[in-house]
Amino acid sequence: MKTRSRxxxxxxxxxxxxxPALAERPSxxxxxxxCGACHGTRGASAGPATPIIGGQSAGYIAASxxxxxxxxxxxxxxxxxAKGFARDDYVLMGNFLAAQPFVAARQxxxxxxxxxxxxxxxxxxxxxxxxxxxxxxxREAKAPGPILSGQWLQYLLITFNEFIAKERPFPAGxxxxxRQLKRGDAEALAHYYASRP
Amino acid sequence: xxxxxxxxxxxxxxxxxxxxxxxxxxxxxxxxxERRVVVVGGGFGGAIAAKYxxxxxxxxxxxxxxxxxxxxxxPFTNRVIxxxxxxxxxxxxYDELAARHQITVLPTEVTAVDTAAKQVVTPGGAIxxxxxxxxxxxxxxxxxxDGADPARTPEIMPHAWQAGEQTLLLRSQLAAMRSGGTVVMxxxxxxxxxxxxxxxxxxxxxxxxxxTNPKSKIIVLDANPDIAAxxxxxxxxxxxxxxxxxxxxxxxxxTRVILERRAVDTGAETIRGxxxxxxxxxxxxxxxxxxxxxxxxxxxxxxxxxxxESRVPGIHVIGDSCIAGAMPKSAFSANSQGKVVAxxxxxxxxxxxxxxxxxxNVCYSYVNDREAMSVAGLYRVLGDNTVFVPQxxxxxxxxxELEGIQAASWFNNMLREMSS
Ligand SMILES: Cc1cc2nc3c(=O)[nH]c(=O)nc-3n(C[C@H](O)[C@H](O)[C@H](O)COP(=O)(O)OP(=O)(O)OC[C@H]3O[C@@H](n4cnc5c(N)ncnc54)[C@H](O)[C@@H]3O)c2cc1C
Numbered sequence: 086m087k088t089r090s091r092x093x094x095x096x097x098x099x100x101x102x103x104x105p106a107l108a109e110r111p112s113x114x115x116x117x118x119x120c121g122a123c124h125g126t127r128g129a130s131a132g133p134a135t136p137i138i139g140g141q142s143a144g145y146i147a148a149s150x151x152x153x154x155x156x157x158x159x160x161x162x163x164x165x166x167a168k169g170f171a172r173d174d175y176v177l178m179g180n181f182l183a184a185q186p187f188v189a190a191r192q193x194x195x196x197x198x199x200x201x202x203x204x205x206x207x208x209x210x211x212x213x214x215x216x217x218x219x220x221x222x223x224r225e226a227k228a229p230g231p232i233l234s235g236q237w238l239q240y241l242l243i244t245f246n247e248f249i250a251k252e253r254p255f256p257a258g259x260x261x262x263x264r265q266l267k268r269g270d271a272e273a274l275a276h277y278y279a280s281r282p
Numbered sequence: 283x284x285x286x287x288x289x290x291x292x293x294x295x296x297x298x299x300x301x302x303x304x305x306x307x308x309x310x311x312x313x314x315x316e317r318r319v320v321v322v323g324g325g326f327g328g329a330i331a332a333k334y335x336x337x338x339x340x341x342x343x344x345x346x347x348x349x350x351x352x353x354x355x356x357p358f359t360n361r362v363i364x365x366x367x368x369x370x371x372x373x374x375x376y377d378e379l380a381a382r383h384q385i386t387v388l389p390t391e392v393t394a395v396d397t398a399a400k401q402v403v404t405p406g407g408a409i410x411x412x413x414x415x416x417x418x419x420x421x422x423x424x425x426x427x428d429g430a431d432p433a434r435t436p437e438i439m440p441h442a443w444q445a446g447e448q449t450l451l452l453r454s455q456l457a458a459m460r461s462g463g464t465v466v467m468x469x470x471x472x473x474x475x476x477x478x479x480x481x482x483x484x485x486x487x488x489x490x491x492x493x494t495n496p497k498s499k500i501i502v503l504d505a506n507p508d509i510a511a512x513x514x515x516x517x518x519x520x521x522x523x524x525x526x527x528x529x530x531x532x533x534x535x536x537t538r539v540i541l542e543r544r545a546v547d548t549g550a551e552t553i554r555g556x557x558x559x560x561x562x563x564x565x566x567x568x569x570x571x572x573x574x575x576x577x578x579x580x581x582x583x584x585x586x587x588x589x590x591e592s593r594v595p596g597i598h599v600i601g602d603s604c605i606a607g608a609m610p611k612s613a614f615s616a617n618s619q620g621k622v623v624a625x626x627x628x629x630x631x632x633x634x635x636x637x638x639x640x641x642x643n644v645c646y647s648y649v650n651d652r653e654a655m656s657v658a659g660l661y662r663v664l665g666d667n668t669v670f671v672p673q674x675x676x677x678x679x680x681x682x683e684l685e686g687i688q689a690a691s692w693f694n695n696m697l698r699e700m701s702s
Contacts, residue, residue: 111640118334118621119642121699122614123692126333131698134691161678161685162644162656169660169674239687 113181116174120182123162129188132237140187142221143179144229150175159252189235194280202277205270209262218278226257234281241275311407312386315343319627320402320411322392322569324348324376326355326613327417327601329700330620336383339628344385345409347402351375351389353700354445356476357613357693363442363453364486366651372445374701382702395573397594413627416575416583416592417601417616418567419444420475423581426563428538428547438541439560442483443475455557456487462497466555468536468546469504470563473582475602475611478511478657480504480561482647485516488524489650500528501555503548505535505563511610512647512657515681519649536560566603575599587663588636590623598623606641607668609661613696614643618661639663646689654689655681 117127120138124130128139138146152158154167170178206217215222218233233241247253248263249271255263266274321332324346332346352375361367380387394403395416401408422441424430442452456465465487469480484502491498509516509530520528538547545554565581575592577584583592583599587607590598600606600623601616609615618641626636641661648654659675661668678685 109638111638112625114338115622115625115637115640118625119618119640121621122617122642122696123644125695126337126699126702130691131695132691133694134687135695161682161688162658165658165675165678166642166644166660167674169671239691243684243687 110171110174113177116170117178117181120178125188127185128182129185130190130237132190132192133239134237134243136240137187137190137236139182139185141183141231142229143176143183145221145231146179146182147175148229150178157254159247187232187235189282190237190279192238192279194238194276196280198273198276199280200277202270202273202275205266205274206277209265210274213258217281219281223256223258228256230256233278236278238275238279241278242272245271245275309407310401310409311388311404312345312409314410316412317341317631318343318345318409318411319413319415320345320347320409321415321417322347322395322402323417323419323567323601324350324353324387325417325419325601325616326696326700327616327620328415329353329376329379330617331415331417331600331623332385333379333383333700334621334624335628336385338624339632340384342628342631344383345388345411346376346380346385347388347390347392347404347409348376349389349391354449355613355693355697356443356445356479357696359442359445359449360479360483360486361648362449363456363483364490364651365453365457366486369445369449372697374697376701378702379700392569395569395597397574397597400596411596413631414597415590415623415627416570416573416597416599416603417620418569418603420564420602420611421567422562423470423565424562427536427560429541430539430560430562435539435541435560438544439539439546439558441561442559443479443561443564452557452559456490457494459495459498459556461495463495463556464498464554465491465500465557465559466546466553467500467502467559467561469502469506469510469561471505471535472510473611474561474564476645477610477612478516478645478647481509481511481516482649483559484528484530485519485524485647485649488520488527492524492527498527501553502528502530503534503536503546503553504530504532507533511645512655512677515655515677516647516649519681523650564602566599570599570603573597577605587666587668588639589626589630590619591630598627607661607663608659608670609641609643609668610645612643612645614645615641617696617699618642639668641668644692646685646692648686648689649681652683652686653681654686656685656689 123135124138130137150167153160153163213223221230321328332344335344355372362369376387390404392402401410424432440448440452442448534548536546575583582605583603585592585604590600592599600619602611622639629636644656644658646654646656660671
């Protein structure tokens with residue numbers, strides 16, 4: 086009986102554009118676990134090109150989904166997927182995934198590049214990507230941001246290229262940091278974060 | 283003990299038994315459990331269902347049964363056929379899954395489901411269940427093709443639609459084909475396992491032949507009125523890369539085969555091939571028929587779109603065998619259904635309202651060694667059907683190297699998810 090009324094609500098939701106909030110809708114676990122086929126069980130990606138999302142902050146996950154949906158952030162598949170959820174589903178999924186452990190990737194990295202990346206990080210990035218990229222803290226803009234350390238190298242390289250090619254917009258304050266990068270620094274930074282536990 | 287006794291008495295009373303001998307029901311393979319879910323089929327659907335049942339409710343005793351000790355996955359086998367991948371990379375075991383989630387994994391054939399006694403029957407004894415999940419995959423409808431039979435036909439005209447020996451056979455036939463030879467591929471009417479799969483195979487075989495056997499060609503006899511998935515992008519890829527090599531013929535249904543001549547017949551025409559990849563029409567796996575969960579179409583299993591419970595109470599069917607509305611028969615769908623069945627079966631067992639299902643399916647296809655394209659879809663339940671969410675999903679504008687990289691990452695995660 087209850088299932089029936091839920092279906093009717095869903096019918097209304099599917100017919101109207103933009104999927105309004107449903108009185109009864111899939112639980113956070115239901116919504117979030119389907120992401121696991123690409124992002125790994127509860128967001129602990131086995132990589133290498135799909136990012137670890139388990140343990141990222143709810144704010145960052147929701148902000149990313151919003152940006153994918155609106156086309157502000159480039160994506161191959163996430164934009165097409167994000168369009169099918171209500172915007173407040175992003176918060177439900179963000180909360181569910183944020184409660185999972187961030188399981189750092191175990192992967193091979195270049196030690197020389199990582200050492201160089203560390204130096205650059207300390208000068209330009211530690212301010213926001215705190216604790217060597219393990220935490221995020223933007224005191225001024227108060228924007229949500231990601232954990233970088235332990236992320237998959239291949240994903241980081243793709244993302245760095247998107248920033249550098251100006252396909253992915255910089256958050257306030259990060260563009261200045263990137264402007265100071267020298268040739269090869271981006272790759273070194275990616276190796277540094279990827280090498281961190 | 284008392285159960286097998288009771289079921290024996292039922293047997294004597296002449297209740298439906300599916301041709302079991304009383305001896306096979308006499309002993310239990312595992313001690314009886316009052317809170318046990320048995321999952322048959324350790325593929326993309328079954329392994330995920332078993333794992334997520336335990337993730338959500340560690341009080342449930344979960345037994346996962348597959349006839350094989352290792353699972354050989356189908357996705358990416360078209361790359362094996364093109365010589366781009368080793369079949370070993372497609373193979374996973376169950377040890378880590380079993381240990382991490384305390385799942386009892388049994389490598390044995392399930393010969394029958396005794397629905398009256400609520401037990402599955404294996405050569406080593408019976409196992410009782412509170413609820414049963416079947417994710418047994420597919421079987422082939424060779425009986426619809428004159429001159430074809432399930433034993434000899436695949437040895438001569440491999441389907442390579444279940445991974446393993448068949449994949450390697452098609453690979454070796456392709457590699458050994460005479461210079462300038464013809465590959466004939468026959469695609470059945472939808473629905474079948476992996477709608478874009480045949481067209482990806484055409485692309486990757488063409489990629490391989492273009493390098494090794496440039497005068498050869500591929501004749502594609504498709505029973506469907508058009509390419510069944512990603513039509514625009516496959517057409518563009520063939521036009522751009524394999525012009526003159528791929529001869530695609532829609533609405534050509536193979537109705538007869540002549541094995542000795544390696545020829546197929548569409549009623550209008552008989553075509554000989556040096557290699558014939560005959561992908562037969564499909565149906566649910568034999569166990570689904572034995573268990574009595576197949577629908578009136580005689581092919582697939584109708585299920586509740588919310589709990590995946592079949593027409594037989596207590597038996598849930600997921601994966602390729604089931605009918606899940608608009609969802610394609612894919613590994614991704616099976617994975618998604620495995621998670622939904624776990625949540626909603628537990629809801630039923632624990633006296634809660636089932637959750638509204640939210641499914642995802644994304645299928646990647648390669649068009650050459652590096653580039654791929656995805657088709658994405660979200661699915662929700664509407665009335666008693668599972669429907670495509672129209673606001674989401676769809677195709678990218680083109681195939682790209684980025685999606686080729688992301689496809690490999692997806693598959694890596696799929697294999698990890700089901701085996702750990
Ligand atoms: C060439 C090809 C390419 C593909 N590519 C993709 C792709 O890129 N993406 C995608 O999403 N999907 C793809 N697929 C589809 C995918 O492989 C299937 O949809 C998926 O395997 C279905 O999962 P399942 O759990 O229903 O069945 P299966 O994976 O077939 O698992 C069934 C299991 O049940 C076991 N079993 C059956 N009966 C019994 C019994 N009586 N006793 C014991 N064990 C039993 C079998 O041994 C088997 O391990 C592809 C398929 C093919 C053929």
